[in-house]
Amino acid sequence: MVAMDVDGVLTEGRVTYDDNGREYKSFHAHDGYGITRAQRYGLIVAVITGRGSSIVARRAKELGIKEIHQKVVDKLVVYRMLKRRYGLRDEEVCYIGDDDPDSAVLQRVGVSSAPADAMEEVRNIVDIVTKSGGGRGAVREVIDHILRAKKLL
Numbered sequence: 730m731v732a733m734d735v736d737g738v739l740t741e742g743r744v745t746y747d748d749n750g751r752e753y754k755s756f757h758a759h760d761g762y763g764i765t766r767a768q769r770y771g772l773i774v775a776v777i778t779g780r781g782s783s784i785v786a787r788r789a790k791e792l793g794i795k796e797i798h799q800k801v802v803d804k805l806v807v808y809r810m811l812k813r814r815y816g817l818r819d820e821e822v823c824y825i826g827d828d829d830p831d832s833a834v835l836q837r838v839g840v841s842s843a844p845a846d847a848m849e850e851v852r853n854i855v856d857i858v859t860k861s862g863g864g865r866g867a868v869r870e871v872i873d874h875i876l877r878a879k880k881l882l
Contacts, residue, residue: 732775737827741864763869805833842871
């Protein structure tokens with residue numbers, strides 16, 4: 730399984746509103762293709778985010794992500810639930826996070842990763858720091874790394 734945060738991982742981390750209170754987010758097509766390909770090769774993809782957004786739900790649906798968990802207070806609780814649901818061990822999970830709320834999960838998974846522009850404290854504890862920043866292809870880098878390790882690419 731590859732699980733990830735949203736703001737700062739799938740997006741650049743900016744939260745933009747217009748005068749009417751509508752929220753805007755941008756996602757990178759490279760990440761989307763990587764997620765789609767990962768699922769095609771049998772990887773479970775999950776999103777675990779502290780914020781709630783219809784935009785995130787829409788993007789997840791477009792990409793076929795079934796495990797979308799928003800407004801999560803304790804990401805470790807959701808992580809453990811997903812492991813039980815799919816019968817996975819920590820070693821079989823990769824998590825991509827960028828900030829303190831991701832740290833507890835990052836310290837338990839088999840492969841931990843952070844975008845290049847993640848908080849320094851997070852970059853210091855992960856196995857892989859991507860060359861790309863959040864929302865700029867970091868997720869694709871991690872997925873490609875996993876698929877290469879599994880000799881699928």
